[in-house]
């Protein structure tokens with residue numbers, strides 16, 4: 001079985017409310033761009049690829065209902081601008097917005113009203129299929145690359161945050177690599193960090209691992225270095241919210257320290273991400289805007305206070321891993337590349353390893 005975070009059937013969009021997992025499985029209807037914006041901002045839907053898909057599908061829902069009248073171009077532009085502002089670090093929504101706007105403007109030279117709406121809806125609906133196909137390729141390339149270092153053995157993977165079906169249209173990125181290894185019968189075990197403060201690992205990856213029957217063990221973030229020393233970790237595989245031109249990668253906070261610990265233990269460190277998470281317009285990780293989230297995410301868990309009242313809080317949602325620490329490679333739907341090869345690979349000047 002594969003979990004479904006996004007349900008879209010002919011103009012009706014539902015998302016699995018991930019704030020309620022794993023206690024409750026509740027799908028919520030998204031009827032408008034504003035519903036989509038709020039679901040993204042509040043993290044009912046999260047994960048870089050899923051954010052872009054839900055954002056764009058919320059626009060498709062309104063367009064199906066006739067939004068924008070005879071001239072939908074301004075409506076589409078304003079909606080995309082609003083959706084992009086919901087969460088700044090993941091690049092996928094901004095990139096989808098740019099590409100969709102370019103498509104809309106080209107189409108609008110020949111079409112208007114209903115015809116234009118239909119074309120734009122068609123473009124958006126293809127995102128779902130494209131993302132799942134890309135993730136399958138990422139899973140396959142990543143698994144083969146990791147296994148090439150250990151020709152006969154099963155492997156033990158350490159992963160962070162949630163990068164599975166719940167963070168994408170399906171299959172997953174880093175967890176897609178784990179899924180592929182499991183399908184090949186070569187996954188000995190996956191260790192998932194709980195991923196404080198939001199616990200995407202404990203709530204979502206653990207939920208997905210149990211649902212899919214992966215051999216999986218949950219650890220706290222602070223146990224990761226010890227697990228690397230004691231548990232025979234073959235590789236660390238994480239997702240990405242934005243990979244920039246030199247290969248520096250923004251991902252869920254805690255990733256950077258995993259990469260440092262992996263380097264110390266001589267364990268290959270991989271980033272798994274579709275090319276839609278790559279942003280060649282930024283040269284280095286220093287240029288990435290890091291989202292800071294409300295203090296309550298640290299000071300309480302499920303509404304129960306756990307910190308001393310009055311303490312100051314710093315809550316960056318992401319950190320940047322320097323490309324020098326990404327020693328295994330960047331796994332994309334085009335193949336596995338070293339950070340130094342990424343630009344050439346994405347611009348078609350280099351083929352897969």
Ligand SMILES: CSC[C@@H](O)[C@@H](O)C(=O)COP(=O)(O)O
Pocket residue numbers: 045046047048049160161162163164167168173200238239240241251252317
């Ligand atoms: C597949 S997205 C990359 C992930 O590793 C991770 O950073 C992520 O899921 C994003 O976190 P989020 O839960 O949206 O704040």
